[in-house]
Amino acid sequence: MARINVTNLHKSFGSFTAVKNSTFTVDDGDFFCLLGPSGCGKTTTLRMIAGLELPTSGEIRLAGEDVTFKPASQRDIAFVFQLFALYPHMNVRQNIAYPLKNIGMAAGEIDRRIAEAARTLRIAHLLERAVNGLSSGDRQRVALGRAIVREPAAFMMDEPLGALDAEFRHIMCGELRALHNRLKATTVYVTHDQLEAMSMGDKIAVMNEGVIEQSGSPQEIYDRPASMFVADFIGSPPMNFLSFGGSLVKGGREIAIGIGRQRVPELRVDMPAADYVLGVRPEHVQISESGPIRGEVFGSEYLGTTQIVTINTAEGQVRARLSSDVSLRAGDRLGLEFRPEKLSIFARATGRAIPTALHDGGHR
């Protein structure tokens, strides 16, 4: 098992830059998710760690050893592909045995490890089957089997659940996490699905256009997004953005927005007059006739215990997660206020979060 250090990793394909100066650390035994929309460079990053792609510049260390330009075969890493990549001319047992045969392991040890992996993944009854006849879930289990029998220093997983149907994906999600809890192997997991990342990851790095926008625990990323991109990408429905202007004063606890003032986490910096954005999670929106924002109900989606109400305001559309008891109809006019300690403030121009008490936990 090993820690992975990625420093200033850069990758260009001709004039296109896929990954820009990425730096992050995956701690020993962590389940690390690289999350982002398609084309954001997350798979390229993963492939560079595995050695399937060579970086343009930067450094990758695996358990302290510089492996940046080592071929994939010389890194102690297993890779699980989205499309399984099981060898079609071999049966399940041969597929799982393949990486072990390559390193010349004794037949008895191979059998022992296969039996153990098959028990862990509950595929013992499939060992003599051809891979072509298997369901996609079983195929992915076999692919996982092929990865875990090697007992590698780290696992790379490239959207391993992407080819499964929704119901199965949910089951495999749980199984993968359970498997990780048992093996405690360092894992880098690439996905574009925030639910997978949030439910499985110890740490998440959100990528966009080749840049890691933020990395941290799922809660950190959800509660304290470092940029509007992260805030918008994580959460369903995503964070609401409300425009306001003016200057921000260090130590200030209020901003002027709409027709009144809204309390916010204490500001840690002075900012000149400019356009800013207040970020509000839907569950932190409350109806209040004295609130600074006035709006008109556009519609609502009933979700059982809660409902998502869409409200048009002058500052932007707001989606609020409210109790289903609240009865609202399209066209109703109402006032809104927000839970102050949970609010984020972003600079409109850069999209980056403005430091507040939210980030250092110093809210009083």
Next chain:
Amino acid sequence: MNGNRTAYSVVEPSHITKRIAGSIVVAYAMLTLIPLVWIVLTAIKSPPDSISYPPKVIPWVHFEPTIEGFCNLFTTRSRQTPEYLATLPPARGICESQARAKNMVVVSESKYIPRFLNSVIIAFGSTALAVFLGTLAAYGFSRFRVPLKDDLLFFILSTRMMPPIAVAIPIYLMYRELGLQDTRIGMILLYTSVNVSLAVWLLKGFIDEIPREYEEAAMIDGYTRLQAFRKVVLPQAATGIAATAIFCMIFAWNEYAFAVLLTSGDAQTAPPFIPIIIGEGGQDWPAVAAGTTLFLIPILVFTVLLRKHLLRGITFGAVRK
């Protein structure tokens, strides 16, 4: 089913359609087979039977089969006086006896067997070389970022855009300068250069169809790229390689124009040799037919051996999911 059809299937052809289609296929196959059957029949006729009118069709009924054609193919004979023949020891072998009956003696073996061997060596040699080079090139084009890839691929294809015989004279002059004229290696190189473009394009299609993840998985599992290519890509591409080999083989085996132009002796292949037989002492159709019949056999065997790949191969990987 059960006769009480409730709806017509749009996709599945009906019984009658299937039967009609089947009959057409069978009729067409028989039509195309007639020339082949006629060649084989001619090969076992005597020269007078081969040109008789109305034609003699069914062996043992219309004519008596004979191996005279094959004897004439494999030997050269000369006419002698009966007095001289009487002084000779008794004939040995069927061909000798047949020649004696016509007041002839077998002088030597003909050149057919060496020419046939030339064909085998040149066709197999150039096929192997073209497929080998084609597979490597196709893999490279398929998997790596080759600078000017599209231009190079178009260049390779463009070598097929004019009939090869259009460059016959330059090639003839080049070969004379290089001493490749009438050599097997020269013919192998020539057929390879014609076939390799076909091989690259066909095989690139097949290799593109093989997901890269297979090789990548193998490399992760501890193989070098070359090992991954050998152990994972080649078995997957076997169908395409077999189909490509058949196409190359058929071209090299049948090629006539360059063979006539560039070979005359040591390296002459069977296609230019077979017509020469006609000229030797009257038109000996059974000998020509016998030469042709034997010439068909290797390509037949080769195709039959690889046929299970061929059908999948000519659908260009459409079968693979």
